Amino acid sequence: MGQENNLAQKRTTSTGGLPTTTITSSSRNRTLPRGRQIQKTFNNIKITILCGFVTILVLRGTIGVNLGSSQNDAVNQNVIEETNRILAEIRSDSDPSDRNQTETFLSLNETYALGPKIRNWDTERKKWLTDNPEYPNFVRGKPRILLLTGSPPKPCDNPIGDHYLLKSIKNKIDYCRLHGIEIVYNMAHLDMELAGYWAKLPMIRRLMLSHPEVEWIWWMDSDAFFTDMVFELPMNKYNDYNLVLHGYPDLLFEQNSWIAVNTGSFLFRNCQWSLDLLDAWAPMGPKGPIREEAGKILTANLKGRPAFEADDQSALIYLLLSKKDKWMEKVFLENSFYLHGYWAGLVDRYEEMMEKYHPGLGDERWPFVTHFVGCKPCGSYGDYPVERCLSSMERAFNFADNQVLKLYGFRHRGLLSPKIKRIRNETVTPLEFVDQFDIRRQHTSSVESRN
Amino acid sequence: MLERCLGSRRLRQMQRACRRGSLTFLCLFLTVIVLRGTIGAGKFGTPEQDLNEIRQQFYSRGRRVEPHRVLEEVQSTETNNNNNNNYATFDISKILKDEEGGDDEKRDPNIPYTLGPKISDWDEQRSEWLKNNPDYPNFIRPNKPRVLLVTGSSPKPCENPVGDHYLLKSIKNKIDYCRLHGIEIFYNMALLDAEMAGFWAKLPLIRKLLLSHPEVEFLWWMDSDAMFTDMAFEVPWERYKDHNFVMHGWNEMIYDEKNWIGLNTGSFLLRNCQWSLDILDAWAPMGPKGKIRDEAGKVLTRELKNRPVFEADDQSAMVYLLATGKEQWGGKVYLENHYYLHGYWGILVDRYEEMIENYHPGFGDHRWPLVTHFVGCKPCGKFGDYPVERCLKQMDRAYNFGDNQILQMYGFTHKSLASRRVKRVRNESSNPLDVKDELGLLHPAFKAIKLPTS
Numbered sequence A: 001m002g003q004e005n006n007l008a009q010k011r012t013t014s015t016g017g018l019p020t021t022t023i024t025s026s027s028r029n030r031t032l033p034r035g036r037q038i039q040k041t042f043n044n045i046k047i048t049i050l051c052g053f054v055t056i057l058v059l060r061g062t063i064g065v066n067l068g069s070s071q072n073d074a075v076n077q078n079v080i081e082e083t084n085r086i087l088a089e090i091r092s093d094s095d096p097s098d099r100n101q102t103e104t105f106l107s108l109n110e111t112y113a114l115g116p117k118i119r120n121w122d123t124e125r126k127k128w129l130t131d132n133p134e135y136p137n138f139v140r141g142k143p144r145i146l147l148l149t150g151s152p153p154k155p156c157d158n159p160i161g162d163h164y165l166l167k168s169i170k171n172k173i174d175y176c177r178l179h180g181i182e183i184v185y186n187m188a189h190l191d192m193e194l195a196g197y198w199a200k201l202p203m204i205r206r207l208m209l210s211h212p213e214v215e216w217i218w219w220m221d222s223d224a225f226f227t228d229m230v231f232e233l234p235m236n237k238y239n240d241y242n243l244v245l246h247g248y249p250d251l252l253f254e255q256n257s258w259i260a261v262n263t264g265s266f267l268f269r270n271c272q273w274s275l276d277l278l279d280a281w282a283p284m285g286p287k288g289p290i291r292e293e294a295g296k297i298l299t300a301n302l303k304g305r306p307a308f309e310a311d312d313q314s315a316l317i318y319l320l321l322s323k324k325d326k327w328m329e330k331v332f333l334e335n336s337f338y339l340h341g342y343w344a345g346l347v348d349r350y351e352e353m354m355e356k357y358h359p360g361l362g363d364e365r366w367p368f369v370t371h372f373v374g375c376k377p378c379g380s381y382g383d384y385p386v387e388r389c390l391s392s393m394e395r396a397f398n399f400a401d402n403q404v405l406k407l408y409g410f411r412h413r414g415l416l417s418p419k420i421k422r423i424r425n426e427t428v429t430p431l432e433f434v435d436q437f438d439i440r441r442q443h444t445s446s447v448e449s450r451n
Numbered sequence B: 001m002l003e004r005c006l007g008s009r010r011l012r013q014m015q016r017a018c019r020r021g022s023l024t025f026l027c028l029f030l031t032v033i034v035l036r037g038t039i040g041a042g043k044f045g046t047p048e049q050d051l052n053e054i055r056q057q058f059y060s061r062g063r064r065v066e067p068h069r070v071l072e073e074v075q076s077t078e079t080n081n082n083n084n085n086n087y088a089t090f091d092i093s094k095i096l097k098d099e100e101g102g103d104d105e106k107r108d109p110n111i112p113y114t115l116g117p118k119i120s121d122w123d124e125q126r127s128e129w130l131k132n133n134p135d136y137p138n139f140i141r142p143n144k145p146r147v148l149l150v151t152g153s154s155p156k157p158c159e160n161p162v163g164d165h166y167l168l169k170s171i172k173n174k175i176d177y178c179r180l181h182g183i184e185i186f187y188n189m190a191l192l193d194a195e196m197a198g199f200w201a202k203l204p205l206i207r208k209l210l211l212s213h214p215e216v217e218f219l220w221w222m223d224s225d226a227m228f229t230d231m232a233f234e235v236p237w238e239r240y241k242d243h244n245f246v247m248h249g250w251n252e253m254i255y256d257e258k259n260w261i262g263l264n265t266g267s268f269l270l271r272n273c274q275w276s277l278d279i280l281d282a283w284a285p286m287g288p289k290g291k292i293r294d295e296a297g298k299v300l301t302r303e304l305k306n307r308p309v310f311e312a313d314d315q316s317a318m319v320y321l322l323a324t325g326k327e328q329w330g331g332k333v334y335l336e337n338h339y340y341l342h343g344y345w346g347i348l349v350d351r352y353e354e355m356i357e358n359y360h361p362g363f364g365d366h367r368w369p370l371v372t373h374f375v376g377c378k379p380c381g382k383f384g385d386y387p388v389e390r391c392l393k394q395m396d397r398a399y400n401f402g403d404n405q406i407l408q409m410y411g412f413t414h415k416s417l418a419s420r421r422v423k424r425v426r427n428e429s430s431n432p433l434d435v436k437d438e439l440g441l442l443h444p445a446f447k448a449i450k451l452p453t454s
Helices: A002-015 A020-030 A034-062 A069-091 A121-131 A159-179 A196-210 A249-254 A272-284 A289-301 A312-322 A324-330 A347-356 A386-408 A431-437 B002-006 B008-038 B047-058 B122-132 B163-181 B198-212 B251-256 B274-286 B291-303 B314-324 B326-332 B349-358 B388-410
Strands: A145-150 A182-186 A216-220 A224-226 A243-247 A261-269 A331-334 A369-371 A410-412 A420-422 B139-141 B147-152 B184-188 B218-222 B226-228 B245-249 B263-271 B333-336 B371-373 B412-414 B422-424
Touching: A034 B008, A069 B388, A121 A272, A145 A159, A145 A196, A159 A182, A159 A224, A159 A386, A159 B163, A159 B184, A182 A196, A182 B163, A196 A216, A196 A272, A196 A312, A196 B388, A224 A386, A243 A249, A249 A312, A261 A272, A261 A312, A261 A369, A272 A289, A272 A312, A272 A324, A289 A312, A312 A324, A324 A331, A347 A386, A386 A410, A386 A431, A386 B198, A431 B122, A431 B198, B122 B274, B147 B163, B147 B198, B163 B184, B163 B226, B163 B388, B198 B218, B198 B274, B198 B314, B226 B388, B245 B251, B251 B314, B263 B274, B263 B314, B263 B371, B274 B291, B274 B314, B274 B326, B291 B314, B314 B326, B326 B333, B349 B388, B388 B412
Parallel strands: A145 A182, A145 A216, A243 A331, B147 B184, B147 B218, B245 B333
Antiparallel strands: A216 A261, A224 A369, A243 A261, A410 A420, B218 B263, B226 B371, B245 B263, B412 B422
């Protein structure tokens, strides 16, 4: 083809651009026989088809353009719908065993009992302890404590809630490992009537009665985080008491405030007195008309309480106020350290605390427990903005985790960072750091056991 | 005009050269495109990636959807007044941020990877420490070593919306077993070494824990997707008094067949001693992310039976290490198969009802497995090797199967293996101490405290 052009151009140049050349070339075309024209057309078409075919092959190989994609999409859509259905089923509250049951509530006339009345628990327990010396209630001079916490059996309304439940239990596992405390994580509603925040009552009673070797049961909410890993409860202070609550006497007795004490973190001694208190506490709990009516009474009698159904904290305050002489003698209102620390005033000061103070104080300088009341990460809505709640919980978790990681030579890269960085190089004599940094060994105690 | 400048012949030559040049460029261009499509051009990507990127720009969903493998959240379309307080619409990555210098010290690639400086006298150091610290003995009772159960998960929320819930149930299950058996738990959420990410993350963690806790005699690693299903079974510690590494597996499958699933590193026991530090050092080299791991993966696929093609994993690396170093390591490795230190879930979960009918807890073996391990389910990720429904429903069943043994201590049981609800099976009594639980788990012998003889 190039040569033809050259020839044509040669002629053009030689004849000085006379139009004869073009006429000549076009006349040359017209003089081509018809057959050859058709042949040429066929050739062109063949080449076009071949090139098109090769292009499609190449494209399919590189980009992966699949002409059967429409079918795939339909299948994928089905799969997506199916998995969404499975997830929705898992996250709903329905249960395969619910088929034949209708929910019945206790009427206002009936009284609720946690169980058959027990009157001689102290003697029974003492006898059991004497008969079973291999299960003492004091280990190495410290009373045996059982930490009880829990969460509902179904997934949280949103995934981030479960993630923070997981971080919360890891936080508790760390503290309890360092201090020799056992954990029971409850995910069962032992009593459907006492569901919700009341669910702790039947569980506390059940654990007391099944584990006589446990001296104290420590209930802790799932939204409370340990932030002082070194601080240990001064159990000797409570030798004459049976219930340790964080609270303020003036708020309780003078103002009758519904937040005078906090039942998110408290200790119950395993004794008859506690069983009696639980029996006196429970009646406001049963779901339905009882809880609603009780809620009204509590709102009327306690300062600042909004109108909603009876909750365990308000009910306990009401009980302690109305039967003060019976119960208050054995109740210790602790406020020298943060057995429960309301999070809003604490979380922004973590950096300041790290700079000025050290773990082991437990009070406003280095809070023992940071409790995220009102955040409700497991539900759909909290009382506070989500970003504030979650970033604060992350900070509290990392603040505590730094204290655990110190032994291993790491810390978080910032209180909002899930990543860690090394603060101490690896060495061939790691035990010198173990002696220095292991929190457990900072509380040396004698090996004697005491009944 | 050009003709006059250059002359006709020159012009013709130029035109010819131009034509040839453009043809050459066209062919070159096509070649580059085809090669990019087939071989790929490194960071310039491949056309497939380009297409994916373009697609992702238009859709929020990814393209990789295959049967039974996708788990995605239905985007909620409701708008609420207090969006600020609504957890469902929140994106956690908004709040997580790294400060304090994000640069890791880059390891010099010419120096081979090590877990840490070589320690050669760990046994002496440790026994000295134990002597100086009688309050922290490594044996709680004559045949009961101090054990630390180590497990963990990522510090970021799971991609799967119910993944964290299953992690929570799994750790509760482990808390229950360990409380009954006097075992301590360490739940790890930190990546100690960025190079050993993924399944290799356990190696630096295990080494760090062994060196930081000299009082621990045995470290029990357990995957987060493994659950205890026999709460009454106590590991026979005295069987391993001459061994340092206990895994579930079969000798023939490792030493004769070199089968990549001849053992399982999802649940194993490692003694705290010099030998263990040495085997960790020998195990680690295939782990570092990137070229080393990929190359090692090819070696492992070639050398081991039935191994698919993927990067090196810790389990295959251990099979290879034992198969090629039997004289060096085999003497202290115990491959246990008389009970399910690791029990593959596929063959166990359908038989739970049969087990309940015919047997009782305490066997630990095929009659009542100690551990049911959901290998391949990956509940925390988006993609697993098995159908989602089967995995999650069976994990619920395994959890309830184990939980029933705990609840029966308190007089309750799940209404069925699929149900979250519990029902009472033993009435409350006014003499609670006279009531004994059937399995004797409330005050088992393996939890009793050895009294001082004074």
